[in-house]
Structure formats: C-alpha cells, structure tokens
Amino acid sequence: MQSNKKIQSLVGVLAVILLSGCSTLGQTVSEHSSFNALSDTQVPAQWQRSDSEAVVTVWHDIIQSHQLDGLIAEALANSQDLKATAARWQAARAQAKIATGELLPEVTGSLEGGRSRSSFGEITNQYNLGLDLSWELDIWGRLSDAEQAALMTAQQQQQSYYWAKMSLASQVAIDWLNAIEAKRQFALAEAREKSLKESLAVIEDGFSTGIREALDVYSARAELMNGQTETLEKKQTLNQALRQVSLLLGRYPSLMDDIPDQLPASMPKLADGLSSSLLERRPDVQAAYAEVMSQQSEVLVAGGNRLPRFTLTASVGATSNSLSDVLRGDELIWNALGGITAPVFNAGKLAAEEQRQQYLLEAAIADYRQTALTAFSEVEQAIDSDRLIALQLGAASETVLVSKQAEQQAFESYLAGLENLNTWLQAQRTAFDRTSRKMQLEVLYFQNRIQLHQALGGEFKERSSDGQ
Numbered sequence: 001m002q003s004n005k006k007i008q009s010l011v012g013v014l015a016v017i018l019l020s021g022c023s024t025l026g027q028t029v030s031e032h033s034s035f036n037a038l039s040d041t042q043v044p045a046q047w048q049r050s051d052s053e054a055v056v057t058v059w060h061d062i063i064q065s066h067q068l069d070g071l072i073a074e075a076l077a078n079s080q081d082l083k084a085t086a087a088r089w090q091a092a093r094a095q096a097k098i099a100t101g102e103l104l105p106e107v108t109g110s111l112e113g114g115r116s117r118s119s120f121g122e123i124t125n126q127y128n129l130g131l132d133l134s135w136e137l138d139i140w141g142r143l144s145d146a147e148q149a150a151l152m153t154a155q156q157q158q159q160s161y162y163w164a165k166m167s168l169a170s171q172v173a174i175d176w177l178n179a180i181e182a183k184r185q186f187a188l189a190e191a192r193e194k195s196l197k198e199s200l201a202v203i204e205d206g207f208s209t210g211i212r213e214a215l216d217v218y219s220a221r222a223e224l225m226n227g228q229t230e231t232l233e234k235k236q237t238l239n240q241a242l243r244q245v246s247l248l249l250g251r252y253p254s255l256m257d258d259i260p261d262q263l264p265a266s267m268p269k270l271a272d273g274l275s276s277s278l279l280e281r282r283p284d285v286q287a288a289y290a291e292v293m294s295q296q297s298e299v300l301v302a303g304g305n306r307l308p309r310f311t312l313t314a315s316v317g318a319t320s321n322s323l324s325d326v327l328r329g330d331e332l333i334w335n336a337l338g339g340i341t342a343p344v345f346n347a348g349k350l351a352a353e354e355q356r357q358q359y360l361l362e363a364a365i366a367d368y369r370q371t372a373l374t375a376f377s378e379v380e381q382a383i384d385s386d387r388l389i390a391l392q393l394g395a396a397s398e399t400v401l402v403s404k405q406a407e408q409q410a411f412e413s414y415l416a417g418l419e420n421l422n423t424w425l426q427a428q429r430t431a432f433d434r435t436s437r438k439m440q441l442e443v444l445y446f447q448n449r450i451q452l453h454q455a456l457g458g459e460f461k462e463r464s465s466d467g468q
Contacts, residue, residue, distance in 0.1 A: 062449055063264045068176055071249060075172045076165060078250025085157075085164045092154040099150035103143050105135035105312075130317035137312065142304025145297045152294035159287035166283065168248070170454045174447050175245050179259045181443040182238040185436060187261070189231040192432050196224040199411070203421070216421045223425050263442055281457030282375050288368040295357070295364040302354035308342035375455065382452035389445045396438040403431035 076082060112128045138144055200220045206212035243253040279285050316334040343350055410427035413419035 062453055063173060063446065065260075065264050067258070067260070068173060068264075071176060071245070072169045072172050074249045075168055079168055079248075080250070082161075082164055082168055085161045089154070089157040089161045092150070092157040096147070096150040096154045099143075099147040102136075103138060103147060105133055107131065107133050126319065128317060128319050130315060133312075133314045135312045137310040139310055140304045140307050142301055142307070142309075145300040145304060149294045149297035149301060152290045152297060156287045156290035156294060159283040159290060163283035163287060166454055170450050172245070172248050173450050175241065175248055176259075177263070177443045177446050179238070179241040179245050179256070180261075180263055181439055182234070182241040183259055183261060184439050186231070186234040186238045188432070188435060188439070189227070189234040192428070193224070193227040193231050195428070196220070196227045200224055202415075219421050219425065263446060278375055278379065278457060279372060282455075283457065285368075285372055285375050285457075288364075288371040292361070292364045292368050295361045299354065299357045299361050302350070302357040306343060306350045306354065308340050311339050311341070313337045313339070375457075378455040379452065382448055382455050385448050386445075386452060389441060389448055393438070393441045393445055396434065396441050399434045400431070400438050403427070403434040407431040 108131075110128070110130045110132070112130075114126050115123060116126070117123050136143065200217075203212050203216050203220045207214065207217050239255055242255045242259065245259075246256060247253045279289075314334070314336040316332055318332050407424070407427040407430070410419055410424040414421055414424040
C-alpha cells in the first residue's frame with residue numbers, strides 16, 4: 001500500500017514538471033514566432049534619390065575588362081579567407097545532416113566472442129549477436145527545432161560565403177582601378193617634370209644671353225626639384241597599389257607590369273530599383289536574418305530541454321557456445337522498453353540556459369536590424385555620390401581645359417616679358433593639380449558604381465571563358 005502511494009507521488013511530481021514545461025514552451029513560441037525586426041521602420045518603396053540611376057543586376061555591365069575578369073577569377077581561386085568561409089559553410093551543412101539524423105531511430109549491431117576457463121580447467125566459448133534500436137520521440141518538437149537551427153546556421157554560412165565572394169570581387173576591382181589611377185598619376189608627374197626641364201633650358205638660355213634674371217633660373221630649378229620629388233612620390237604610390245593587387249590575388253606582393261594605362265570604357269546607365277527588395281538581395285542581410293531564425297530555434301530547443309523526454313529502446317540477439325548457432329539465429333531473444341526522463345533538480349541551469357538563448361536572440365535581432373539599416377544607408381549614399389561625382393567630373397573637365405589654356409597663355413606672356421616667372425609657375429601648378437583631381441574623380445566614379453552595385457546586392461557571376 002505504501003509502495004503504491006510512493007508511485008502516485010512520483011507520478012504527481014512528473015505531471016507538475018510536465019505541465020510547467022509545456023507552459024514555458026508555449027510562452028517561448030508565442031513570444032518569438034511572429035517577429036518582425038523592421039516593423040517600426042518606414043522603408044520607402046523607392047530610393048530617396050528616385051531621380052538618380054539605381055540598380056544594376058549584371059556585374060560585367062559595370063567594367064568590361066577581360067584582364068579584370070581574369071584577376072577576379074584568380075583572387076576567388078586563391079583567397080585563403082574565402083576558402084575558410086567556404087569550409088565553414090560545408091561544416092555547417094554537415095552539422096545540419098547530423099541534426100536531421102537525430103530525428104530518426106538509431107540502430108547498432110554487435111557481434112562479440114569470448115573464451116573462459118573454469119576452476120576444473122574446462123574451456124568454454126561464448127558468442128553474442130545483438131541488434132539494438134534507440135529512438136527518442138520528438139513529442140515537443142525539440143529535435144525538429146534543433147534541426148531547424150542547424151539548417152538556418154548552414155544558410156547563414158552560405159550567405160556569408162556569397163557576400164565574401166562579392167566583397168572580394170569588388171575589392172579586386174577597386175584596387176585594380178587604384179593601380180590604374182596611380183599609373184596615370186605617375187605618368188602625369190613625369191610629363192610635368194619633362195615640361196619643367198624643357199622650360200628650365202629655355203630660361204637658362206635666356207639668362208646666358210642676358211634676357212632672363214638669375215632669380216628666374218633659381219625659381220625654375222627649385223620647381224623642377226619639387227616636380228622630381230612628386231614624381232618619386234607618385235612612383236611609390238604606384239608600387240604600393242600594384243603590390244596590393246598582387247596580395248589580393250594570392251600572389252607574392254610583387255610589382256605587376258601589365259596594368260592598363262587608361263580606365264575602361266564608360267559605364268552603361270542603371271535601371272531604377274526598389275528599396276524594399278534590398279533585404280531579399282543582399283547576402284549579408286540574408287545571413288543576418290538566417291542567424292535570427294537559427295537563434296529563435298535555439299530558444300525553443302533550450303525550452304524543450306526542460307521538458308520530459310520519451311524514448312523507445314528495443315533489442316534482439318542470440319547467445320550460444322557455437323558461432324554457427326549464433327549466426328543462424330535459431331534462438332533469438334528480444335525485448336522492448338519505453339521510458340520517460342525529466343529534469344527534477346539542476347540548480348536552475350536549464351532555466352538559465354533558456355534565458356541565455358533569449359538574450360542571444362535579442363542580440364541577433366538587433367544585429368539584423370543594424371545590418372539592414374546599414375545596407376539602406378550604403379545604397380542611399382552611393383546613389384547620392386553617383387550623381388554628385390558625375391557633376392564634379394563634368395566641372396573638373398571644363399576646369400582642366402581652362403587651366404591648360406591659362407598655363408599656355410602665362411608662359412607666352414612670360415616669354416614676351418609681360419608676366420613674371422611666378423605667374424607662369426603658378427599657372428602650371430594649377431593645371432597640374434586640376435588634371436590630377438580629374439583623374440581622381442574619374443576612378444572614384446567607377447569605384448562608387450562598384451560599391452553601389454555591391455550595396456544593392458547586384459548579381460555577381462564569373463564570366464565564362466568565351467567572354468559571355
């Protein structure tokens with residue numbers, strides 16, 4: 001009688017645990033199943049600069065260069081960071097397969113043999129053949145939630161790989177353009193140095209005939225030395241840019257000798273795009289969203305760990321002194337057992353783990369929200385910069401023409417004795433600076449278009465060998 005009361009008490013305790021656990025799980029689901037991280041953010045249907053060009057969907061429409069295509073392909077093949085990201089993705093896929101396997105029964109087989117000697121010296125052989133089955137019933141969906149968490153983690157790693165691939169391609173293109181600009185700036189500095197040498201020769205000839213003053217010769221020589229210093233600085237910048245490209249390609253950081261002298265052809269206009277679709281296109285935003293989904297499942301798993309677990313076990317086997325009898329399986333013995341286990345006391349560790357996962361979910365939601373807002377900001381800024389750089393470039397082109405005319409006029413006036421040498425030197429410096437600035441804007445326009453393409457989550461595909 002007393003034994004029955006103990007059994008009833010134990011069943012009552014398990015019932016209380018079961019009901020409290022169900023209540024906890026229900027709160028977790030209702031609290032997070034319908035989350036919307038951007039519900040309080042006004043996302044416009046179009047970009048704020050709707051009068052500007054917006055979206056490009058094909059990478060090769062931006063810069064049409066077979067050399068750049070080859071460099072990007074080389075970087076994608078050799079990048080150690082990209083290889084590490086790809087390996088993490090594959091590891092996450094393997095973990096997802098493991099989590100899926102947890103939902104299925106586990107069957108193990110065994111065949112054992114042994115020999116023993118009795119105190120009378122009799123030797124006995126014994127062979128055991130067994131097949132065991134173990135299966136945890138996913139009553140509360142804990143294993144399904146764990147599988148979902150692993151699948152979302154794999155998706156997060158996949159999107160991170162796509163984003164890393166796109167970022168690497170963009171960076172190679174940007175650094176390649178930097179190298180082209182550095183080469184053009186070096187050529188400009190060399191041309192100015194050559195011009196200063198020729199001008200110095202004219203002034204020294206004038207001084208030898210008494211037409212020019214010694215001050216003009218000293219000033220021209222000083223300007224030439226300054227020009228030579230700038231040429232060396234531009235050479236250093238070029239070497240740094242070339243080594244940076246080599247480094248991105250996975251090569252030894254040496255100086256490349258086949259960088260073009262001019263920028264690619266002009267880029268095509270871009271079609272209008274929708275800001276609301278950005279969240280579906282950008283891999284980094286999709287990765288952040290997958291992280292939220294994975295963490296949400298982890299919360300449910302932590303809640304499920306506080307609930308009872310139901311398991312089924314079964315085994316079938318045979319034992320005999322003869323191996324042939326065991327393998328025939330003439331006398332098989334089987335048994336089956338169902339069990340329930342539930343946490344009774346663990347010093348609050350499971351509750352604390354569930355709370356920890358809740359906080360990690362809040363952090364993942366905040367990270368996703370920030371990633372999305374950053375993505376919107378990058379696009380709006382790139383669109384705005386695209387328009388403003390184009391305007392600056394147009395003004396700079398006109399300024400270069402006027403500055404070169406002013407330089408020529410100042411030199412002719414100096415030779416005619418109408419202006420002093422400093423007027424011409426200043427005019428030449430202005431023309432040089434304006435030309436250098438125009439070169440900077442030209443490459444900046446290309447680079448901003450690349451950044452805009454990436455910010456919009458534009459399509460990136462490696463060009464095939466036939467150039468299509």
